[in-house]
Amino acid sequence: MAKRFARKVKRAGKSATQFRFTSTFEYIDLTCNGTWRPGSLRVIWLRSHRRVQSSDVEFVVTEDRGPNGADGRAVFDPPISASLIVTLYRDGKKQEFEEKEYKYYIENEDKNGKKILASFNCDMAEYAGIPSARHALEMNFKPVSRKISKSLLGITLEAEFQKEGKDTDDDMQSTFSSVDPAQSVMYADDEDVDDEDLDEAATLGMRPKSPEEEENEETPAANEENEPDKQPFTDPQGANPFDEPAKEQSPPPTSPGRNAALVNTWLPDAQYVDCHDVGVGNERVDSADVIGLYFSAQWCPPCRRFLPKLLEFYTSLKKNNKSFEMIYISNDNSRTEMIQYMAEQQMPWVAIPHGHPLIDKLKLDFKVRSIPLLVIVSASGETLDDNAKKAVEGTHVAASSTIKQYNKWLEKAGKSADDEDRQKTGGGGILGSIKKALGGKDDEIPPTSPSTETQHLREAAESKSHKTTVNEKHNKEELLRQLQQKEDIIRHLEEVNQSLKITNDELNTEVRTLKTGLEQSEAKVKVLEASTAQKKQEDEKLREHLKVQGWLFKKGAKGPTANVFRRRYFRLDQGSRLYYYKSQSEGTPQGFIDLAKVIEVSAADASKQDKNNGTFNINCEGRVFELLAHDEAEMNKWISAITYLAKYFKEKGASPN
The missing domain is CATH 3.40.30.10 (Glutaredoxin)
Structure with a gap:
């Protein structure tokens, strides 16, 4: 109650504005580490007790580097949309809204269960505005799992103004609504809890607890590596923060006698x-x-x-x-x-x-x-x-x-x-x-009598005299042994010196030969590095052109559709053929253009251009395809991609996929 009252005092006199934010998820790009590959991927969007998640999409590897990792993409086809109502606050004298963060997560699910791979904190105030605004974004997520090194989300974020009011109005509250009824939406059990009350709890996927619940509450630990026989802790951001918290369980008792002696077994080096x-x-x-x-x-x-x-x-x-x-x-x-x-x-x-x-x-x-x-x-x-x-x-x-x-x-x-x-x-x-270290016992030492003590002293003196004689003999033998070792070392050094007498001419010849070989090796390395860099650049350029896809108008050649432009969805990621579809989600193509048979791709003559300068021709063996792009920039992108891929498939004679 005190926190809630403090927030009301803090917001007093401020204006409140409601926006409907719509996120349209298009694709997920991942760079995987090692041999690990994801299963089904989904996007989760939440703040505190409000959450929405996308449907699952399958990950497709585009470049497999074996044990060195892989690149791939999961495409939402068609794109998935979800919306929420957000209330933003600002001082009446300022134009900017106060910061309000919502979180996006990328979650993987496979046979080992669910695991968060990456997260992105999004300040919704940054994308709000009057009039409404639409933003095409590529969010660079922060990896929270060692299984990936890079994660991108292609998304369109639209902010639609709803209404303005006072911060005290009951209807100026942030709530989730979902465009797709099939999508999973979760609300908090306690509807009277404000966003700020739940910021910390959301990190662990829990709603705030009552004082009675908090008395014996414990935080579930997550298994980062998903190993069935090992359950180390992970960072809470690496755990699944969206499932209902597990019921508290006490660990089973450990077996007595386990070596918990902490000195020489656990940290022998005093660390x-x-x-x-x-x-x-x-x-x-x-x-x-x-x-x-x-x-x-x-x-x-x-x-x-x-x-x-x-x-x-x-x-x-x-x-x-x-x-x-x-x-x-x-x-x-x-x-x-x-x-x-x-x-x-x-x-x-x-x-x-x-x-x-x-x-x-x-x-x-x-x-x-x-x-x-x-x-x-x-x-x-x-x-x-x-x-x-x-x-x-x-x-x-x-x-x-x-x-x-x-x-x-x-x-x-x-x-x-x-x-x-x-x-x-x-x-x-x-x-x-x-005593324990020496293997002794803690038994008491019996007292000795004076006569016994004298006898002990006499025996000690005789023992010392005997030890002195033995030590002198031992020292003499040791000196003779050391002298013999030194003589052996001198003879060995003379033999080594004799074996190393090589003439200066022979050494110089060998050095020149080695230098020549080294120079030749360095030249080969430079050529190989240049070739590798060129190959890498070509591969990157190829992947970039293969990503080109979108809507174009295609002019019919014969039949009822002759000389009529019809809207078709073209894709360049299908190998050596440019397929076109009636709709983006359709699985069966209407036809294709064989890229290996393309002779020339060029913009149409000025007399045949449309008002946006987007008309271009694909000249193939036996037919000319006349296409219409949205504008000149879009046309140039298609011309560049088709020209490059046509040349590639003519030279290679095979699909890169």
Whole structure:
């Protein structure tokens, strides 16, 4: 309520204008990485609780580079349109509208499920205007998946003015409407929620929760690689942000005895970092009897709500000198974001560096399906609590409450509070660690009598004398061995020097031969590079001409349609034939022009030109096709493309497809 009131105050005195925005989706271009290829593609358009999506289209590869990736296109044939009503605000003294962003996503669906590939943030105010405006765009999407490196959406965005009013009018609200009834449209369950209330929730595909729902809410983690036996986290923008949030599930308990001893198994080189991004050793973790593994991220709202309680719990135990330590296991989007989050929240514990392969291993070992997740383990590796979040939330500020919970974990680890105190007063600590490292035991050393001590001293003196004699003999033998090694090295060097006596003339001849060979190789490389660059340029030009398609008027040659221009849809992407169709969506062509038989393509004489100078002729073997384009620029585009492809097919004698 407070946020809503603040927005009303902020918008007070501003004018509101409604526009109907219509998006017409035409094609999707993708550059894929590696051997991965998409299945069915769709476009999703949303803001907060409002969403619309296109029908599915199939991806067609246009250039397959095998393991080095591929280029391809998915065409909406016919184009798909969807519209929505957007209310924009502006100060009465200004002409520009305030910014209002809507998101476009490209989603793939295959046998492994749905996955967002790329996103584009669109400020609708940039395309609004009075009178109405129409924009032909090619949106350059930002990849959010490692499976693609480039993504383009061909789209026509039209803004149609509806009405003006006051910001307080009930009918000045943004709503979705769909041109195609078959399209999927989803509204929020709570219609009284404003756009700004849902900005953060939309990122994760959820509507705002009530306070009761938020108490035990956890953010679902996504499987970026879609592997059935492995479920690492992904960036929330890489997860599917549009499905209904999954019900909260606690991860299944891990098997006791899993090696969670964190010193020599997990990070043997002391690679932990603190909130200042400074490397930290293993000592803090090594000395702890109970260790908490905190799986979390800055972008996760439930994580941010749970963190203050966890900090309070940790601080209480440390003030009471309890052997407890925490490790932050990050699911943040970057190392910078992780360190910034730790510094802002003043996290006093260590963290595994962002991107370390150990993070994925821990998520797999502990079957992490949602965050925040707190796992408690003992120093020996036994899992004490695989979902300690509820236990921490159940404690209160009093130290007795936190210590009671700590003692439960300690008892489960097979140690009592008295054992812990004895360890701190001499029963363990550094001495115990040294003994353990040396393989010794913590048994008490029996006292010795004076006579026994004298006997020990006598035996030690005799042993020292014997060792001195043995050492002198050993040193003499070692000196003789080293002398023999040096003599062997000298003889070997003399043999090598003798074998390397080659005359200067022979060396110079060999150098000249090598230089000549190198120059010849460099010349071949330059020729190859030039040829490759030319081939690449020709391939790009060929692909550009193959994309040309559109409406032309074709003059009939005989029969009832003789000398009559009829509108036909021409396409150059069908190989060596220029097919023309009665409609854009028709699958059966009305006819074709064999490009390999084209003799000449030229503009019509001035006496036969139309008023837009768009008439041109295709002179083939046995017939002349007379065509009419929209204008001179369109005509020149067709002439250039047909001329190039006709020459190509005459020389190659085969289709590029």
